Amino acid sequence: MMELVVDSKAREKDLLEGERKGQMGVQVGYPLSFLLNGDAKSIPHSVMDTIKIKTENINGKPLESECSCVKIKILFFARARDLTGLREMPLELSSGSTTRDCLNKLVAKFPCLEEIRGCIVLALNEEYTTEDSVVKEKDELAIIPPISGG
Amino acid sequence: MAGQEKTLVEILEENNPIDLSKYINYVSAPQAGAIATFSGTTRDTFEGKIVVELRYEAYVPMAVRQIKSICSSARLSWNVHSIAVAHRLGPVPVGETSVFIAVSAVHRADALDACKFVIDELKASVPIWKKEVYSNGEVWKENSEFMERKQELGKTGCCSKKVEFEAHVTKGCCGSKVKVNDEAAKDEHQ
Numbered sequence: 520m521m522e523l524v525v526d527s528k529a530r531e532k533d534l535l536e537g538e539r540k541g542q543m544g545v546q547v548g549y550p551l552s553f554l555l556n557g558d559a560k561s562i563p564h565s566v567m568d569t570i571k572i573k574t575e576n577i578n579g580k581p582l583e584s585e586c587s588c589v590k591i592k593i594l595f596f597a598r599a600r601d602l603t604g605l606r607e608m609p610l611e612l613s614s615g616s617t618t619r620d621c622l623n624k625l626v627a628k629f630p631c632l633e634e635i636r637g638c639i640v641l642a643l644n645e646e647y648t649t650e651d652s653v654v655k656e657k658d659e660l661a662i663i664p665p666i667s668g669g
Numbered sequence: 670m671a672g673q674e675k676t677l678v679e680i681l682e683e684n685n686p687i688d689l690s691k692y693i694n695y696v697s698a699p700q701a702g703a704i705a706t707f708s709g710t711t712r713d714t715f716e717g718k719i720v721v722e723l724r725y726e727a728y729v730p731m732a733v734r735q736i737k738s739i740c741s742s743a744r745l746s747w748n749v750h751s752i753a754v755a756h757r758l759g760p761v762p763v764g765e766t767s768v769f770i771a772v773s774a775v776h777r778a779d780a781l782d783a784c785k786f787v788i789d790e791l792k793a794s795v796p797i798w799k800k801e802v803y804s805n806g807e808v809w810k811e812n813s814e815f816m817e818r819k820q821e822l823g824k825t826g827c828c829s830k831k832v833e834f835e836a837h838v839t840k841g842c843c844g845s846k847v848k849v850n851d852e853a854a855k856d857e858h859q
Binding site for chain 1: 709725726727728730731732734756767768788791792794795796797798799800809810811812815816819822823824
C-alpha cells in the first residue's frame with residue numbers, strides 16, 4: 520500500500536518552480552511525495568490525478584474484519600419482553616460464541632434483564648439448551664422466563 | 670375398521686374458545702373403551718385476590734413441538750390410542766377453559782395416567798405463559814413444576830427428551846409397562 524504524504528514545504532518551492540517553468544502544478548493542489556517501500560519519491564504533477572488513493576475503503580466497502588461474525592435472532596417472551604420492550608432483535612457475535620456470551624451481551628445492553636437472569640432458561644432453535652451451546656449463523660435464541668401454561 | 674392412532678396439538682389464537690367435543694370426537698375410536706380428559710379453567714381468585722382474567726402467550730412453534738414430544742413420551746409409557754391437546758392464547762375469562770387434553774385408550778388406567786402425565790409435563794416444560802389480571806394489577810405466573818424442572822431442561826445428552834415419570838404396571842392383557850429407573854437413565858445420558 521502506498522503511503523501518500525503531503526509535503527507542505529515542497530509546495531511553495533514547487534509552485535514557484537512550476538510558475539517559472541510554466542508547469543501546471545498548482546492545478547492539482549498540493550504536490551505530494553510518497554513513500555514506496557520506504558524510499559521517498561515525488562509524484563509528477565501530471566500523474567497526480569490518475570493516482571487512486573487507496574485507503575481503508577476499497578470500492579466503498581470496509582475492509583473485512585479478521586474475525587468472522589455470526590448473526591442470530593433473539594426472541595423475548597413474557598417478563599423478558601416487558602423489560603426490554605422488544606419481541607425480537609438481531610444480535611451479532613464473533614464466531615464460536617456461546618449462548619452464555621449472547622446472554623452476557625444482552626444483559627450489557629439491557630441491564631434490567633439482570634433481574635430475571637437467574638430464573639430464565641434458553642432455547643436454541645426451539646429446543647431447550649444450556650449456556651454452553653455454541654451459536655451459529657441464523658440461529659434463533661429464545662429468552663424464556665418461568666413458564667406458566669395450563 | 671379400527672380407528673387410526675393419532676395425535677392432535679392445537680394452539681388457538683385469541684378469542685377462540687375451546688370446543689371440547691371436537692377433541693373428544695377426535696380421540697374416539699371403536700377399540701378405545703376409555704376417554705380421559707383434563708380441562709384447565711380460569712379460577713376467580715388467587716391468594717384472596719379477585720382474578721379478572723388470565724392472559725396467555727406462547728412461543729408457538731416450540732410449544733407445539735414440546736407438546737408433541739410429551740405425547741410421544743406418553744406413548745412410551747402407556748398404551749394409549751389417541752391424544753388431543755388444545756391451549757388457548759390471549760384472554761381467558763373466569764370459568765372458561767384455557768387448556769384441554771383428551772386421551773383415549775383401550776383401558777381406563779392408561780387413559781387416566783397418560784392424561785395426568787400430559788398436563789403435568791405441559792406445566793413443567795411447554796413455553797406458554799399466563800398473566801393473572803386483577804382489578805388492581807397483573808402479574809406473570811410461574812409454574813412450580815417448571816421451577817423444579819428447569820435445572821434439567823436442555824441438558825439431555827441424546828435426541829429424545831429425558832422425562833422423569835413413573836409408569837404403573839397395568840393389569841390385564843395389554844402388556845405391562847416397566848417402571849423407569851431414573852438414576853440409570855441419568856447415568857446413560859451423561
